[in-house]
Amino acid sequence: MKKASFAATALVLIAGSAMAADLPSYKAPPPPPPPIMTWTGLYAGLNFGVGFYDRNSSNAWGVGWGNHGGSRAGVVGGGQIGYNYQITPMFVVGLETDFQGTSIGSGAGGNSWGWFFGLPPVTTATLNWFGTVRGRAGITVLNSKVLIYGTGGFAYGEVQRNGWWNQNSAVQTGWTAGGGAEWMVITNWSLKLEYLYTQISGTGNNNNWFWVFNPGWGLNSPNNRTRFHTIRAGVNYHFSFGSPAPVLAKY
Incomplete structure (x- = not known):
């Protein structure tokens, strides 16, 4: 009797172990891999910095030839x-x-010929705004x-010149070139530092013409070249519309 009871208990234990082995595992799967780091995609952001005219910028207008007075x-x-x-993992191109x-702005004075007529050489030029459309190419x-990266392309801006008796504002066009560095601090957010050299040019308002002795003389607004430097820091948010999706393992 005892032998029969022992045999029955052993059969129950063996059957239970076999059934437990056939049950599915409820072990939690490992966490998914982190998002793939990529620069591909649309981005937008804000920037702030400083700028100043190049010493060869011809921003003055007045009697005769003129450069800005500082x-x-x-x-x-x-x-x-x-x-x-x-x-590739190393090369990135883009458009911004x-x-x-x-x-x-420029200070008063400069190389104006106003002194010849007893007029003070008071001429100033202010860059009210500017914009650019540039290509970018760089390495990571x-x-x-x-x-x-390096960058360069089209530039435009409004330059306002203040003379002895009136003002003249004109939108000028030209080119810009420079470079910078951008650091992806956390997912989707980057910080950047950028330098640009810009040259825009164009004639002013014809109302500034008063009289002309010969080309290069007279009270006029010549074909001015506005050259300036800018150094800007900025922040960008990357929407990553074009980034590849991470590969997830199947369980």
């Missing part, structure tokens, strides 16, 4: 929007446009988190 540094601030495409308000370092 640069007055000013603040620069605005926004940008662009798109990057990461060709930005628009800036500024307080960059530090596990693709830092992008070092």
